[in-house]
Amino acid sequence: MSADEGDGSADDRAAAEGGPTVRRLADWDRKTLRSLADEHGTPLYVFDPARVRENCRRLENAFPDAEIQYAAKAHTARETLQTAHDEGLAIECASAGEVRRALRAGIPGQHVTYTAVNPPAADLDYVVDAWREHPDLTITAGAADTIDRLEERGFDGRLRLRINPGVGAGHHEKVVTGGHPKFGAGLDRAPDLAARIAESFAFAGIHAHAGSGISGDDLEDHRELVRRMGDLARDLESSGIPVETVDVGGGFGVPYREDAPALNLDAVADATREALGQIEGQLAIEPGRYVVADAGVLLTRVNTVKEAPEMVVGGVDAGMTTLLRPAMYDAYHAVRNLEQGASDRDAVGVTIAGPVCETADLLCENRPLPRPARGDLLAVGNAGAYGYEMASTYNSRPRPAEVTLAGETLRRAETLADVSRLDAPEPTTPRSHEDQP
Ligand SMILES: *Cc1c(COP(=O)(O)O)cnc(C)c1O
Numbered sequence: 001m002s003a004d005e006g007d008g009s010a011d012d013r014a015a016a017e018g019g020p021t022v023r024r025l026a027d028w029d030r031k032t033l034r035s036l037a038d039e040h041g042t043p044l045y046v047f048d049p050a051r052v053r054e055n056c057r058r059l060e061n062a063f064p065d066a067e068i069q070y071a072a073k074a075h076t077a078r079e080t081l082q083t084a085h086d087e088g089l090a091i092e093c094a095s096a097g098e099v100r101r102a103l104r105a106g107i108p109g110q111h112v113t114y115t116a117v118n119p120p121a122a123d124l125d126y127v128v129d130a131w132r133e134h135p136d137l138t139i140t141a142g143a144a145d146t147i148d149r150l151e152e153r154g155f156d157g158r159l160r161l162r163i164n165p166g167v168g169a170g171h172h173e174k175v176v177t178g179g180h181p182k183f184g185a186g187l188d189r190a191p192d193l194a195a196r197i198a199e200s201f202a203f204a205g206i207h208a209h210a211g212s213g214i215s216g217d218d219l220e221d222h223r224e225l226v227r228r229m230g231d232l233a234r235d236l237e238s239s240g241i242p243v244e245t246v247d248v249g250g251g252f253g254v255p256y257r258e259d260a261p262a263l264n265l266d267a268v269a270d271a272t273r274e275a276l277g278q279i280e281g282q283l284a285i286e287p288g289r290y291v292v293a294d295a296g297v298l299l300t301r302v303n304t305v306k307e308a309p310e311m312v313v314g315g316v317d318a319g320m321t322t323l324l325r326p327a328m329y330d331a332y333h334a335v336r337n338l339e340q341g342a343s344d345r346d347a348v349g350v351t352i353a354g355p356v357c358e359t360a361d362l363l364c365e366n367r368p369l370p371r372p373a374r375g376d377l378l379a380v381g382n383a384g385a386y387g388y389e390m391a392s393t394y395n396s397r398p399r400p401a402e403v404t405l406a407g408e409t410l411r412r413a414e415t416l417a418d419v420s421r422l423d424a425p426e427p428t429t430p431r432s433h434e435d436q437p
Contacts, residue, residue, distance in 0.1 A: 004018075005037070007019065009215075009309045012173075013051070014056075015050070015060075016057065017057065017061065017362050018057035018058030018059075018061055018103035019051070019053050019054035019058075020054075020183045021058070021262035021263075021265075022255055022294055023051055023294040023295075023353070024260040024294075024341060025258070025297065025334040025335070025336050025379060025381030025382070026258075026336065028046075028073065029254075030338050032405060033046060033297065033299060033338055033377070034338055034377055036299070036401040036405075036407060037058075037299045037301070037377050038156055038408075039407065040401055040403055040413075041178060041401075041413070042299050042300050042400075042401035043298060043299065043300045043301075043302040043316075043317050043318035043322045043400040043401070043405065044298070044299045044300075044301060044319070044375070044401055044402070045056050045076065045291075045296055045298055045299075045383060045388050045400055045401070045410075046296065046297050046298075046403060046404070046405060047075070047080075047295055047296040047384055047388060047401075047402055047403070047404055047405070048295050048296070048404065048405045049079050049080065049083045049295070049404060050129060050405075051294060051295035051384075052080055052083045052084060052291055052292055052295045053083055053086075053087055054388075055290060055291045055292070055294070055295065056070075056084055056088070056089055056291060056399060057087060058088035058265055059089075059228060059252075059265065059285075059287060059290065059291070060087070060088060060262060060333055061265075062266050062268070063269050063272075063283070063285060063431055065282070065283065065401040066282065066283040066284055066285055067090060067245060067247075067283070067284040067285075067286070068088070068089045068090070068284070068285055068286075069089060069090040069113055069247075069284060069285070069286045069287075070084040070085075070089045070090070070091055070286075070287065070288065071091050071092045071250045071286045071287060071288030071291075071363050072091050072092060072094070072096070072101065072102060072288070073093075073094045073095075073098060073288060073386075073389060074289050074291065074292050074293075074385040074386055074389065075288075075291075075295075075384055075385060075387075075388065075389060076098060076101050076389060076409065077388075077402065077410040078101065078105045078346050078410075079103075079169060079410060080279040080291075080292060080405070081101065081102055081105040081107060082105050082106065082107075084291060085105075085107050085111060089291075090107075090111035090112065090113065091107050091111060091112050091113070092113045092115060092250075092288075093112060093113065093114045093115065093288045094114075094115055094117070095123055096114075096122065096123040096126035096127055096260075098114075098129075098223070098432050099126065099127055099130055100126070101111060101131060103134065105348060106403070107246070108134070108136070108371065109130075109133075109134025109136040109137040110134075110136035110137070110434035112134065112137045112138070113139070113140060113160070114127050114137065114138070114139050114140065115140040115148050115162070115207070116139060116140060116141050116142070117142065117182070117183065117383045118143075118146075118182070118290070118299070119146060119149075119351070123147075124146075124149055124150065124153060126152065127139065128150065128153040128154065128155045130171065131155060135157055136157075136158065137158065137256070138157075138158040138159070138160055138204050139155070139156070139157070139158065139159050139160070140159075140160040140162050140207050140247075141159060141160075141161065141162060141183060141357065142162030142163075142183060142184035142185055143162070143184075143268075144185070144189075144193060144196075145199065147159070147196065147201075150201075151200060152368075155201070156200060156201050156202075157201065157202055157359055158202045158204040158242055159197050159199055159201040159202065159203065159204055160199070160203075160204040160205050160206065160207050160245065160247065161184060161185060161190065161193055161194055161203075161207065162183065162184040162185065162206075162207045162208065162209075162228045163184045163185060163187060163193075163204050163207065163208045163228075164180075164181065164183055164184035164185060164186050164187070164205055164208070164234065165184070165187065165188075165208040165210070165224075165225045165228045165229065165317040166186075166187060166219050166240070167210060167224045167225050167228070175421065178215040184207075184208060186433075187228065187232065188205070189232075190232055190236075190347045191235065191239065193237065194206070194236050194241050194243075195239075195241060198241045199296055202422070203241065203244070204244055205233075205243050205245030205246060205247060205281055205284070205409030206229060206232060206236075206243060206245070206247065207245075207247035207249070207284075207299040208225055208228075208229055208245055208247070208248060208249055209248075209249030209250060209251065209286065210222060210249055210251055211251050214252050214253050214263070214268065215253040215263065216261070216263070216264060216267065219267070219268065219271050222248075222251075222268070222271065222272070223271050223272075223274075223275040223277075224275075225248060225336055226248050226271075226272050226275035226276050227250075227275040227276070228247050229248055229276070230246065230276040230277045230279055233246045233279045233280070234277075234278075234279065234283060237279075237280050239399035242278065242281070243279065243281045244281045244282065245281050245282050245283075245284045245429040246276065246279055246281055246282070246283055246284065246313070247283075247284035247285070247286065248276075248283065248284070248285060249285070249286055250285065250286040250287040250288050250289070250290070250310055251287075252265070252268065252285075252289065252290035253289070253380060254289055254293040254294060254385070256331065256332045256333060256334070256381075257332055257431070258334050263290070265432050269386075272285075287399055288385060289385040289386065291385075291386040293382045293383075293385035294381075294382055294384060295375070295384040295385050296382075296383045296384025296385070296387055296388075296402075297336075297379045297380060297381055297382075297383050297384075298318055298322065298350075298379070298380040298383040298387060298400075299377060299378070299379055299380075300316040300317055300318035300322070300363075300377075300378050300380065301316060301317050301375065301376065301377055301393075302314045302315065302372045302373065302374055302375060302376040302377075302378065303315050303316065303317055303374065304374065305372055305373060307373055307402075308347070308351075310364045310366070311348070311349040311350065311365075312348050312349065312350050312351070312371060312372065313350075313351045313353050314350055314351070314352050314353065314372035314376075314378075315353050315355070316352055316353070316354060316355075316363070316378060317353075317354075317355065317382070318354060318363065318396075318400070319354015319355050319361045319362045319363070319397075319401075320354055320356055320358065321351070321354070321356060321357045321391060321392050321393065321394045321397045321401055322354070322387075322391055322394060322399070323363065323380060323383055323387050323390075323391070324386075324390040324391070324392070324401055325386060325387070325390065326360075326362060326363055326364065327358070327361060328390070332364075333363065333364070333380045333382055333383065334380070334381035334382065335352060335363065335364050335367065335369060335378055335379070335380055335381070336378065336379045336420055337369060337370045337372065337376055337377075337382070338376075338377045338378065338379055339373075339376050342370040343370060343375065345371045346369075346370070346371055346372075347368045347369060347370060348368070348369070348370075348371050349362070349366055349367065349368060349387075349425060350366070350369040350371070351366055351367070352364050352367075352378065353362065355397070356394065356395050356397075357394070357395075363380060380419070388400075388402050388411065388425045393414070393419050396416075396419050396420070397419070398413060398415055398416060398419050399411075399413070399420060400414075400416045401413035412416075415436055
């Protein structure tokens, strides 16, 4: 069928198939980003829900038989949750706050999962209350204690068992969860706990999550985790415990470096199916980063340029309080100067530094970039995942706004008044120095 034969344009069809495997920083339209920065100020997160849609579709094409849950903590804007759900994904939540967001976004309880990691009492109280109204929601627990605490609250609904598979993976030691005793019940304890859940709750299967950043290189770790989960599922089945779902977690990587290849989703899917083997239940995955990373960029403006002997330091209005990943994980994010003609300037070693008095407050260090000038607008790539979500008000700095490519506000900018809004009220009579002891 040709492009003008009635089922939409070639672009529409490409979008239905999931669009390009990756959206690079250079693919974002420079003029649009500049006008958004002019209109909304900087720092500013720009997010494109259309790209979320494409990423969901590629996942569904690669994993047609799996239950796909979007790990909401990567980007919790209502529009993101709704877009992912529209595309057929369920929503995996890491806290009471995320469960609340998902339910308020209209996601039906049967498509909401709460993964409890050392859950605070208030989280369990909230989620068990929510379950009374949405009895189809699923809770995932990874410790006998958590199961006790749910039972004490009267919960007897859908409960999934988190397993510590003994293998982990990730782009940085701080995101490897799979082997750490903090997460999940050991494989040796799993049969007893599963039997207990099957007796007192609706056993909703098993779950494991290796960590973040599966790439072509560590597919072996992923394979090993999936293999162990498949074996466990078969063991449980043969002891008479049906396993509805085998959830092998998220962690699908994205190329942060401009020259890194896109993740080969089909290869991951093939490896997953092969390692899983025959199971009675359904495979589930929980990607977060993969769904939203390349759907967002951060815009920031240069305010100070300093020629240091060994590099040029470009001071900008975004920093570790806006985008924490470089400071926390030594993460690499592509940086692009959006000014007209910037690429004609000489390239120098540039360090992009934020306004916080911490050495870690750098978005990049000694990176070859066009010599920055005061007022330049810079874009930071792959900021859609764990960007806005990890922003803080450290240094009493308001968090930035986040808008869509079309200019709609997803979250307004905080003001200085917002930053101190939780402080105790000011005393009604001002105190002078003399009053103090
Ligand atoms: C964070 C998390 C995910 C998503 O990880 P990504 O690296 O963003 O894909 C999935 N499952 C669990 C339990 C998580 O904690």
